[in-house]
Amino acid sequence: MGSLKLQSLSTEAVQTLKKDGFIRGSLSTKCQDTASLWLIEQMNLLGHCMSYCDQPPVMSIRPKPGFGRSSSGGDLRLLPHTDLAWAERPPKYIGMFCIHPGGGNEYQTISDSFKALNALPQDVLEQLRRNPIHFPAPEHVNSSGFTGAILDSERVRINSRNIRENWSDSAEVFLRELIRIEKEIKCEPGDYWFIDNTRYCHGRYELNPNTSRHLLRVYGIEPRCAT
Ligand SMILES: [Fe+2]
Structure with a gap:
């Protein structure tokens, strides 16, 4: 019987993620259970794997009946956002794994906010730092959400979903x-x-409709420094 040893993220990959904010690669397995364990292990390398809102640490991302169509369990277009913008302490890292990419044009997209911010005039940047936005929690979450600026010293926080007021x-x-x-x-x-x-x-x-797209997702936070 053959055995499978999956390599952890290299020191260089971890450094690149911490410096540039993005890395990608490929595993020699497509097995969901094996990939799930690997994702948790890597997140614990980066910090701590973190579960939010009673979700399992490894979440299956595919359309699910009963979920909002504008959520990760839905099927509609999602505009660029950061995850859990409504939480006081959103995850620092998101790890994704492809079980099945789906077909057609069913891609995830990414946008480097540093690049976007570089293109904005100074007065807009100042407003992003100064103007508070209220980010409501999803309906199924017992939280009043979070009110704060899109830009602060620690992060970019943005999600336009469900925002009717204060969107500037x-x-x-x-x-x-x-x-x-x-x-x-x-x-x-x-x-x-x-x-x-x-x-x-x-x-x-x-x-x-009836997409076969199926991704796995894990969240992680960085350990707080002892003071
Ligand atoms: Fe998301």
Whole structure:
């Protein structure tokens, strides 16, 4: 019987993720259980694997009946966003694994917020730092959400979903730039990628009915420094 030893992320890959906010690669397995364990191990290398809202540490990302169509369990186009913008302490890292990429144009997208911010005028940047936005929690979550600036010293925090009030002109300018610079993540079964959720925004194109697209997702936070 053959055995399978999956390599952990290299020191160089971890450094690149911490410095540049994005890495990707491929595993020699497409097995969901094996990939799930590997994702948890890598997140614990980067910090701590973290579960939010009673979700399992490894979440299956595919359309699910009963989920909002504009959520990760839905099928509609998702504009660039950071995950859990409504939480006081969103995950620092997101790890993704491709079980099946789906078909057609069903890609995840990413946008480097540093690049988008570089293109914005100074007054817009100042408004993004100063103007508080209220990010409501999803309906099924017992939380009042979070109110704060899109830009602070620790992170970019943005999600335009469900926002009817307080969405500012500067937030819209930033969002349009994030859309303009979106890049597609074209993946094959076995591919993984990690993003820094405090820097990179991600989105998704609309999914086809009965899509076979199936990704895995894990969250992680950095350990707080002892003071
Ligand atoms: Fe997301």
